[in-house]
Amino acid sequence: MSTRPAPRLAGYGIRCARPAESGAVAGLLARAFADDPVLAWMVPAADRERRIARYFRLAQRRQRPRARAVRVAATGEGRLLAAALWSGPGRWKPSPLQDLASLPRYAGVFGLRGMTRAGEVQNAMHEAHPRTPHWYLPSVGTDRELQGMGVGSALLRQQLADCDRFGQSVYLESSKDTNVPFYEGLGFRVTGEIRIPGGGPTLWPMWRDPRR
Template identity: 45%
Template sequence: MAIDVAPARRSDVKTLARVLGRAFHDDPVMMWMVPNGARRAKALPRIFAAMTRHHFLANDAVEIASTAGAVGAAALWDPPGRWKQTAIEELRMLPAFLLAMGSEGRRGQVVSELMKRHHPEEPHWYLAVIGSDPGVRGTGFGQALMASRLDRCDAEGAPAYLESTKESNVPYYLRFGFEVTGELTVPDGGPTMWQMWRSPR
């Protein structure tokens, strides 16, 4: 069946957050942040919903990929110059983060601060999050989302940036023209993230 890519609406937030929660359940960074699997399954949809609702939707750069009306994947982008969350956005997200993370909230802060310190200064589109439901992984949902936004990057002559939290995903992003520019290792025995940059075509 055809995969449709469309901008997400506020009414899509809960659905896309559940999809992203399932997509990132086995992600090394998320596993480090919330080690308990049952708690992580509840925490991640809350985190992704808060991020989408209070930051990403305002940028008009959230896309969902669906087939027959069922959402299979989602991507959260920031346009050039807009990747930093405002103080108001952070305040609005805080209750959901505290509920989701509890005493492990400090770990999330460590990861966030590490990424912020090493974020590129040059204006770019930032792919903060992309994920497919495990049930449809490998069937083209992620590829459809990548192509949609990267086509726009190329039309605007804008570079793109992401951090891959899985080494096994690095070759996937290389296929789209990204190149590894650095590695970030989370302190206190945390995992490694791969910084990747894509020049416009």
């Protein structure tokens, strides 16, 4: 997600994604994460964008039983501009049964080598994940041609305002150091580093206390 200043984009609203939009949400996030270092480390280069889109379809399946879990910025005509996946307090970690049931699908995304790397990423992220109750933001992305126009921050600010109102903290991991200032502008602070074993990329865990 770009942090460069740019004019605001008008003519869109923030809402929950509809189930029929799961493919469009996955495609948008695949384009937004095309150069993400963590996904690039896990997902084979061959047919990477399609594989990443499949990954985000699976990610949405985990979120969708939960209220307000997939939120989008969209025009009145239904064009999706940005999307965010949210997990409420106590719901960020899938159960062992969910992990086991989803293994074949994730194997189709990552391949044999990528599955090993994905496991290393998951283990490192779970180990660093805070136990204090919080909302978790695993993924947010803006369509590439609209990055830097304020859509992503508008999408996040709505949920962050709700968290402030109810006194709830928020946690995320930034997979790019260049995105850290963007999140800092929304009230997050870096709490450390997550280094992936085996020469993998670094992530920056970030925490946001509720604002009064």
